[in-house]
Amino acid sequence: MHRSFSERQLVTLLRQGDEGAFRYLVRRYQKKLYAVAFGITLDREESFDIVQDVFLNAYRKIGRFRQQSSLSTWLHRITVNQCLNRKRRWRRRLRRQHRSIDSPELDPVPLAAPAGSDPETLYNGKLAVQELWRALRQVPEQARAVFVLKEIQGMSYDEIARDLHIKKGTVSSRLFYVRRRLKAELQAFLEGETGHEE
């Protein structure tokens, strides 16, 4: 059965232990939270675990949610904190060392190409994504979190500063740093796409 709730109704029902409301919460936010978690961790299984933990945390702590911010903001804040404070990092890294070289984990998803795209365009898109993940892995996680909240979530500098407990100026400088670094790493792809106007 597909139901729809206002945010206030949803919070009330979650506090009463309504399973339908909980399923609705998961369906409504899981994609957005996964996108943020993946953007910061760049690891599919880890992002999966983090999103799962976020919903369980929300389930346990919904009684303490005071509705001073939106449910979405609250969930995103938990997700970012989980990503930056995760303790399972080392366990995952250890596991990754034993991963087969044939594992599909590192296989990049090709960019959505227009219908009828030729194989070369598809190949270049796939290569660009591969280069993007590689370049992003070299960026410190705190800076990557700022970048993801801006690019994926579209949050303002003030919102990012408040959520990450940093100054607005730090948000600006970290974004600049990540963009400069990515532009340098993806130079060939960006040059090819933007031409040589000077």
Add this chain to the structure above:
Amino acid sequence: MKNDHRLCDAEALSRFLDNEGGAQEADRLRRHLETCGACRKRLAKQRLLSRLVRKAVAGETARADFERLEAAVVSAAHRQRPYSWQRFTGWIPVKKVSIPLATAVLAGLVYFVVAVQRPGFRAPSAIINSFTGPISSVMIIETPETRQTILWFDENSAATDDDKAV
């Protein structure tokens, strides 16, 4: 119009892309962009980079198995504490109140058991009488609940008397 590269400011362009630099900075950059091809190219690369990131993450999200995620989350939630307990603890600031409260209750309980309820602690026992004779000694001790009589026999002196009798 001639380019003035002293006005090229890559960090300000980054803010301009995000609509965050303020109206004055945005006006200055708009005027600068009209004449500076290098900054126009920088801005175009930044926009392209943003699109690439958004598409790449969207592609990654489309690939994830959210049915598995939902099933795992709901199953894990079922194993958690019941909601009634959760609601109870929800409005109590758990760590700030319950831990000191539990410690105080435990300390009170320990004091009650050890100091108040300890048997025989309320009143000491007393020796109310004693006698010593050639063969035996008698001591009478009284506690609040009982009266005890303790006898000692001097076996050596008894044996000596028996020997004398033989």
